[in-house]
Amino acid sequence: MKIKTVAVLGAGAVGSYVIWGLSRRKDIRLGVLAEGKRAEKLKKGCTINGEVYHPEVWTPQEAKGVDLLIVSLKYGALPGAMDSIRQVTGENTTVMSLMNGVDSEKLISDEIGASHVIYSVIKVASHKEENGYCFNPETTIGIIFGEPCAPYDSERVQAIEALFADTGLHYRSTEYIREEIWSKFRLNVCNNLPQAILGAGVGCYQDSVHMKAISDGLRRELEAIAAAKGIAISKAAASSGHGSAVPPSARYSTLQDLDAGRHTEIDMFSGALVRMGRELGIPTPYNEYTYHMIKALEEKNDGKFDYSKEDGEITCSR
Template sequence: MEIKSVAVLGAGAVGSYVIWGLSGVKNIELGVVAEGERAKRLKEKGCTINHTVYHPHVWTPQEAYGVDLLVVSLKYGALPGALESIREAVGENTIVMSLMNGVDSEEMISTVIPKANIMYSLIKVASHKEEDGYCFDPETTIGIIFGELEAPYESERVRAIEELFADTGIHFRHTDYIREEMWSKFRLNVCNNLPQAILGAGVGCYRDSIHMKAISEGLRQELEAVAAAKGIDISKAAASSSHGSAVPPFARYSTLQDLDAGRHTEIDMFSGALIRMGKESGIPTPYNEYTYHMIKALEEKNDGLFDYEGKTEESTWSK
């Protein structure tokens, strides 16, 4: 098996890393899946990554049909609307890698394509948006982690992806514990991404505040209880996932970046999904329920729901 064509669905913070890495590979076709105004903009302006403009092909889902590898790198809220595009792009032998956050995007994608096409995967990249595009540090980026759910773990598909990424600048590794690694990253997002977003402060808050540590710990205990109920032993990923790229204390993770920019967050994929799984397993998740509703309220604040200045509506009485 050899991967000769790659399509990227979602050319944002995550998709930019893949486009950056594969743009220099001469013996593959690389394209971005897009339609309408977005396709027109990509054709005209390309993708600016680390202050360099790249011009991958721009394909409709139908034009991308049958690519050897489809990388899905969308925001969680965009996935339901993109499922038809995924279905139209995937051929019999297409490998699909979802580099989205969370632990249930593969489940959603498998409602429209065979589960056998999916290569479970995750990405760790600290991208941020600047005026001219997305930026990241290639050297400190941990990169893409992927693997088969069951043996043989060093499958033909795994070897083909390794050969594709070799000598591209993309950091990568395959693992025999991909589900545990995905849950390990899920834990990082829930416990470190979310409390910071509510506080509106840099990641140094976990070092400097016992109260932030307590909130993070409460979220962690709930997540690990749900994982254990699902038969997932996150400790299997501990050796390979315990290290990460260093970040300064003022760094702001993706959920806070979304709130800062007035965007809706991926809270449904984080605490929202964990609350649902907790109910299915009979495990209470009060820390996640509070966190979920707080971030939803912050989204409403960004939407202007609480802009009462100058309004002449009937008074609200406190009791």
């Protein structure tokens, strides 16, 4: 098995890392999936670390039957992309989801069949600037992938390893991919979310016992749910317990979304944990509070609490 065609669905922060690396492979066809105005924009190129890359731009119909489809969307965009994923997936297509959270593989499997899906997770501190997406290739942990069950050294695992070799991408395969996914999930919930509510850089966890207490509360709830599901996070590699090296001022994806006035992926993080906690009978007060706080911040960004246009003035006295 040799991978000769790769399609990327989602050319944002995560997709840019893949495009950056695989553009070095001159023996494959690399394309991004897009239609309409999005396609016209991508045909002008993708600016990554100050350099413009020109992957092919394919419609889902044109990409039908590619060897590997890499899904790197925001969580909220996945339901609307399912039709495209179905159209692209051919008899021998492998689908790799590099989305956050712990359930994108199941959601995609429910649409196209589990036999097409290989489990994976990515850790890259990529961010958008005026001239495109930027990341540090050296400090990026990269892509971790594997089969959810034996044989772990499958033909397609070997094919993906061969595809990623000599590209600059950091990667490794593992037989503990579920644990690796939950390990990153823990990082996102415990480090991503409290920072977003506070609106401060990640240094807040070192500098405030109160921020650490919130992070620890979220972690305890997550680990209790993982244990109830038979997920032994401790089996994940030691490096998976840490993100890519970032300065104290770094702002993770949830805070970046709020800064930009976008809706976040909170439904995939605390929202999912609250739902799983209810199903398992495990209380999740920290995650419930965090979920509602970030939803309220989204509403604030949407202008729901803009009372400046109200007529009249209320004077309070006592």
